[in-house]
Amino acid sequence: MSVYDFTVKSSKGEEISLSQYEGKALLIVNTATKCGFATQFDGLEKLHQDYADRGFEVLGFPCNQFMNQEPVEDDEMENVCKVNFGVNFPLFARVDVNGSDAHPLYQHLKKSQKGTIGSDVKWNFTKFLVNQQGEVIERFAPTTKPEKIQPEIEKLLK
Template sequence: MNIYDFNVQTIGGEEKTLAEYRGQVLLIVNTATQCGLAPQFDGLEKLYQTYKEQGFTVLGFPCNQFREQEPGDNGQVEQACRINFGVTFPLFAKIDVNGNATHPLYRYLKKEAGGLFGSGIKWNFTKFLIDRDGRVVKRFSPTTTPARIVSKIERLIGAPYAAAK
């Protein structure tokens, strides 16, 4: 099993399989536009713009489970991400990342890469780095800035991508 086995809903309501991202390096992030860590959207967008031509994509999953910092509906969330933060990377419908209604993708991610204090997601902007084969490589805490992940992304997009060209 890998992340390509999961279906998700885009922020626009379209069903999509993550198999569409097969062969790419991914950074999966639970986001919230009203969170104090929301300035990380800038760093995530910069990663996406810098590396998208090399087979890298950021996937944003809005979540309202942490102090209700993503209260709007999917349309409002998308508008805030695009207008306020300039996000162009793919966004998906709001999901739960903890509890009984946890999205199956996040059940899998947490099982594959538990956190420092257990497998639960502790806050917005927890990040999961996925290799080109759909395997979870590393989990990053909410306070790990996107800039601090660059070397790990470059390592994953480097040799396999260059060899495939």
């Protein structure tokens, strides 16, 4: 199974097949506009802009499981991200990343790349790097700044 086999919802509630990203490298991130790591939106957008023409996309999945840091509704959240953070990369509907209601995509991501202490996502802005075959190849902690991931993206896009 690959990341491309999953379906997610857009911020407007439409079903989106991740197969539309087939052949692209992806960075999948659980985001939150009220999180202390929200300053990473700038770096994520820069990665998205710098590598989009080489077959790379950042995909944002808002999550409200960590101290209510994504309290706004999906359509409002997308607007907040565009206006306050200049985000143009795709943002999807809010998801659970842990627990019995974790989205199947996140169940797959966590199974593919466990964290240093178990497989649960520990906080917002955990990042999963996916190669062009849809395989999850690396997981980055919330504290890992987007620019630190750049060398790994470069390797994938060679």
